[in-house]
Amino acid sequence: MQLNKNLMALVALLPLALAAPAPEAAESQLEAKFESDVSILxxxxxxxxxxxxxxxxxxxxxxxxxxxxxxxxxxxxxxxxxxxxxxxxxxxxxxxxxxxxxxxxxxxxxxxxxxxxxx
Structure with a gap:
């Protein structure tokens, strides 16, 4: 029974892990936003x-x-x-x-x- 609960929790978290951007991608997006904000300012x-x-x-x-x-x-x-x-x-x-x-x-x-x- 405990194994089923753990498996269900893992399956529930899987879409969240797949949807989150990789740390490198998030950093790249932040740098691009910063650069565009600087040119606007x-x-x-x-x-x-x-x-x-x-x-x-x-x-x-x-x-x-x-x-x-x-x-x-x-x-x-x-x-x-x-x-x-x-x-x-x-x-x-x-x-x-x-x-x-x-x-x-x-x-x-x-x-x-x-x-x-x-x-």
Missing amino acids: GTVIVTTYSGDACSGSNQQVTVTSGGYRCFAVSNKRSIGISGTCRVTTWSGGDCRGSNFVAPYQGCFSVLYGSVSIEC
Whole structure:
């Protein structure tokens, strides 16, 4: 009698085990959802370069959704922008002074002392 109860319980759980996604599949679905949410929210990758045409030594900053960042730079002569947020270069080191607002993604040759990013 106990054997029948155990067998019935196993048979009842079998459809649940078959319906559950494999851990790898669940993780893959979560990563895909995260990536789509990030693109919806707004993300920008800003790379500052020592050379005139986005060349030379560089530093990279990423800002996403609702973020604001102001950072000073030194010895930078161009900036590369990839993303959908507002990027402004400033003559002063504290996101003040004369500024240039990047109108689109790409590489811009401009002298600047700081960068502000608004997503």
